[in-house]
Amino acid sequence: MTAAWYYxxxxxxxxxxxxxxLAVSSAAADTIVLKNGRRIVAANVVEEGDRVSCExxxxxxxxxxxxxxxxxxxxxxxxxxxxxxxxxxSAPQVEPVRGYNDVARLTVHDNLIDFAYISRLExxxxxxxxxxxxxxAAAHHTAAQFLLSKGDINSAIDxxxxxxxxxxxxxxxxxxxxxxxxRQSQFSNALDPLEHARRISPDSADVAKLMGWAYYGANKMDxxxxxxxxxxxxxxxxxxxxxxxxxxxxxAEEESYREGETAHFVLKYTGGATPDLARAILHVLxxxxxxxxxxxxxxxxxxxxxxxxTDQAFADxxxxxxxxxxxxxxxxxxxxxxxxSVTSDLAHVLKHELTHSFVGQKSHGRAPTWVQEGVAxxxxxxxSNSAAGAIVEMAGQGQAPRLEQLEGSWLGLPSGAxxxxxxxxxAAVESIIQAGGxxxxxxxxxxxxxxxxxxxxxxxxxxSDYADLDQQTIAYLRSEYVH
Ligand SMILES: [Zn+2]
Numbered sequence: 001m002t003a004a005w006y007y008x009x010x011x012x013x014x015x016x017x018x019x020x021x022l023a024v025s026s027a028a029a030d031t032i033v034l035k036n037g038r039r040i041v042a043a044n045v046v047e048e049g050d051r052v053s054c055e056x057x058x059x060x061x062x063x064x065x066x067x068x069x070x071x072x073x074x075x076x077x078x079x080x081x082x083x084x085x086x087x088x089x090s091a092p093q094v095e096p097v098r099g100y101n102d103v104a105r106l107t108v109h110d111n112l113i114d115f116a117y118i119s120r121l122e123x124x125x126x127x128x129x130x131x132x133x134x135x136x137a138a139a140h141h142t143a144a145q146f147l148l149s150k151g152d153i154n155s156a157i158d159x160x161x162x163x164x165x166x167x168x169x170x171x172x173x174x175x176x177x178x179x180x181x182x183r184q185s186q187f188s189n190a191l192d193p194l195e196h197a198r199r200i201s202p203d204s205a206d207v208a209k210l211m212g213w214a215y216y217g218a219n220k221m222d223x224x225x226x227x228x229x230x231x232x233x234x235x236x237x238x239x240x241x242x243x244x245x246x247x248x249x250x251x252a253e254e255e256s257y258r259e260g261e262t263a264h265f266v267l268k269y270t271g272g273a274t275p276d277l278a279r280a281i282l283h284v285l286x287x288x289x290x291x292x293x294x295x296x297x298x299x300x301x302x303x304x305x306x307x308x309x310t311d312q313a314f315a316d317x318x319x320x321x322x323x324x325x326x327x328x329x330x331x332x333x334x335x336x337x338x339x340x341s342v343t344s345d346l347a348h349v350l351k352h353e354l355t356h357s358f359v360g361q362k363s364h365g366r367a368p369t370w371v372q373e374g375v376a377x378x379x380x381x382x383x384s385n386s387a388a389g390a391i392v393e394m395a396g397q398g399q400a401p402r403l404e405q406l407e408g409s410w411l412g413l414p415s416g417a418x419x420x421x422x423x424x425x426x427a428a429v430e431s432i433i434q435a436g437g438x439x440x441x442x443x444x445x446x447x448x449x450x451x452x453x454x455x456x457x458x459x460x461x462x463x464s465d466y467a468d469l470d471q472q473t474i475a476y477l478r479s480e481y482v483h
Contacts, residue, residue, distance in 0.1 A: 045071055052071070087182065087183070087213060088212070088213055088216050088217075088243040088246070088247070089209055089210075089212065089213050089239050089240060089243045090239060091179040091182070091183075091210070092175065092206040092210075094171065094172045094175045094176060094206065095141070095172050096137040096138065096141045096163070096167070096170050096171075096172030096173045096176065097134045097137050097138045097141075097170075097172065100134065100135060100138035100139075103121070103135050103138040103139050103142070104138060104139075104142040106139075107138075107139040107142040107143055107146075108142055108143060108146045113143045113146060113147075117139070118136075118139050118140065118143065121135050121136045121139050122136055122166070124136075125166050133166050133167050134167070136163060136166045136167065137163050137166065137167045137170050137172070137173055139163075140159040140160065140162055140163035140173075141159075141160075141163065141172065141173065143156075143159045144156035144157075144159035144160055144163075144176065144180075147159065148180075150450070150452055151364075151366065151449065151450045151451060151452055152450045153180055153183065153184060153364055153449070153450075154450075156180055157177065157180050157181070160173050160176055160177035160180065161177065164177065164193075168196075169196075169200050171197055171200060171204070174193040174194070174196055174197040174200075175193070175194075175197060175206055175207070175210065177193045178190045178191075178193040178194045178197070178210050178214070179210065181193075182210065182213050182214060182217065183364065183365070184361070184364055185217060185300065185301060185302055185361050186301045186302065187214045187215070187217040187218040187301075187302050188214075188218070188301070188302065189301070190210070190213075190214045191211070191214050194207055194210055194211050194214065198211070203234055204234070205231045205234040205235035205237065205240075208227045208228070208230040208231035208234060209227075209228070209231045209237070209240055211223075211227040212224045212225075212227035212228040212231060212240070212243065212244075212247070213243075215227060216243070216247055217302070217330070218302055218303075219266050219303070219305040219331065221247055221250050221251035222251065224247045224251075225244065225247050225248055225251055228240050228243055228244040228247060229244065232244065258275070258278070260275075260278045260279065260282050262282050262285075262286050263286070263303075264285070264286060264289045264300070264303055264304060265282055265285050265289075265303055265304050265305075265306050266303045266304070266305050266306070267281065267282055267285075267305075267306040267307075267308065268305075268306070268307050268308070269307070269308035269336075274340060276340070276341075277308075277336060277339060277340055277341065277342070278308060280341060280342045281306070281308065281334075281336075281342060281346075281350065282306075284342050284347055284350055285306065285350055285354060288350060288351045288354050289354065292351075292354060292355060292358045292379065293358075295379070295438045295441075295442070296358050296359075296362060296438070296441065296442050296445065297439070297442045298358060298361070298362040298442070298445070300357060300358060300361050301361075304331070304332065304354070305330070305331035305332070306331065306332045306333075306334065307331055307332070307333045307334070308334050308335075308336045309333065309334065309335045309336065309337075327353075328353045328356040328357060328360075332350075332353045332354065332357065334346075334349060334350065334353070348380045348381065348382075349380075351379055351380040351381070352376045352377065352379070352380040353376075355375055355376040355379040355380065356372055356376050359371065359372050359375050359376065359445060360372070362442075362445045362446070362449065363445045363446075363448040363449045364448075364449040366448050366449060367445060367448050368406070368407035368408070368448075368454050369406055369407060369408065369409065369410055369421075369425075370407065370421070370424070370425035370428065371425075371429070371444070371448065371454075373410075373421075373422055373425045373426070374425035374426050374427075374428055374429030374430075375429050375441060377422065377425070377426040377429070378429045378430060378433065382426060383426070383430065384423065384426055384427045384430055384477060384480070384481060385481055387423035387426075387427070388427070388477040388480070388481030388482055389481070389482055390420075390423070391420070391423060391424060391427060391474070391477055392474060392477050392478050392481075392482050394420070395474045400470065400474060401417075401420055401421065401424045402466065402470055403424070403425075403428055403466055403469055403470055403473075404454075404455075404466045406421050406424070406425060407454060424473070427473050427476065427477050428469060428470075428473045429441065430476065430480075431469075431472050431473045431475075431476035431477075432444070432462065432469075434476060434480070435462075435472070435476075436462070440461060440462060443461045444457060444458070444461040444462070447461045454466075
């Protein structure tokens with residue numbers, strides 16, 4: 001979950017109480033959209049009879065269903081536990097060639113890629129025999145799929161590119177390559193093979209579907225809507241229809257928005273936010289971007305979309321005296337109700353959410369929730385001082401959480417457990433950074449992108465397993481904070 005709520009009056013209360021309330025609302029990610037257009041971001045949204053109940057930073061709410069237009073579920077962290085949004089559409093399964101099962105068997109055997117075999121096929125293919133070229137395509141596709149199953153997306157991309165040097169017009173190779181770029185948020189790179197594929201097959205619904213994904217990811221709603229409409233005309237598909245509806249909603253909502261753009265961000269905002277505030281937010285985000293770029297040794301390949309909302313509804317309904325919050329569903333969505341400048345709370349929110357974008361993209365969307373939330377909290381400047389005592393005490397009673405259990409979604413966690421999950425994740429990240437510096441986090445994210453499991457990423461980076469890291473975390477809290 002990439003929601004982070006800041007509730008200033010609560011923050012001034014006793015630290016541990018503040019912490020728990022904060023984390024309860026941090027579990028929030030679903031948005032209840034009311035028929036009057038107002039939006040409430042909340043946790044544990046449940047439909048019961050004719051009412052919808054949920055938790056907000058101001059407590060539990062129950063709203064009559066009759067005033068609710070829809071509930072937008074934020075899937076972040078659901079199954080993958082990743083920091084990036086679910087793709088808007090799924091990737092079509094396209095085999096570059098069929099009927100070369102023998103080639104597949106000879107390309108990958110004994111859990112290894114047979115490179116000698118592939119290079120023999122490649123030298124045969126230099127004769128330009130169509131069958132030899134098809135075999136090369138089949139071999140590289142098999143090798144790429146094998147590497148993907150191991151999480152090595154970059155090497156898989158290399159195989160498709162190599163195959164395309166032999167079979168440049170192979171639709172299966174072009175589509176599979178574009179999907180890998182899309183999964184890495186490299187939307188411009190994805191457009192190259194897709195444009196080539198369109199020249200070969202102008203009426204391909206798959207090409208239009210994937211182009212829609214590329215434009216959607218690149219925040220070009222007009223083009224996304226155009227492509228998905230085209231896909232629907234060629235071949236109706238409920239999934240594309242759903243994505244199209246969402247893109248049309250975003251497009252309509254954002255048409256009245258003004259835009260600001262810097263090197264790394266595309267920012268949209270309604271008239272309610274002042275151009276000065278928008279400029280100030282972009283300025284802060286650019287500073288944060290440079291900082292995260294150097295700390296995490298990573299540069300997101302595409303501009304990041306940021307949307308500023310002015311939404312009186314939240315304050316009305318929750319009666320929260322002052323609040324700001326955000327979600328990151330691939331784009332950073334920030335309510336800036338009543339703000340005219342970047343307050344320190346808003347600055348924390350921006351850094352936190354931008355960190356989610358970096359962590360999600362650098363780990364290819366595979367970072368578990370505890371890594372996402374631990375790193376995001378650390379980067380925004382939060383430290384474990386207020387929660388250390390409680391966690392050490394739990395550990396003393398044998399009740400400390402375990403990181404391994406915090407990989408997936410935290411949506412189902414009861415509120416107390418969510419608070420502990422946030423605190424413990426921060427503590428683990430802090431202990432890693434204390435032991436080996438931020439560069440260990442950077443290397444860990446690289447390893448997460450390619451390792452078959454989180455535990456093997458830990459071993460590859462820190463030479464420890466989950467049990468070691470749990471121990472290290474408690475020992476760190478004890479020595480650093482508990483006297
Ligand atoms: Zn978060």
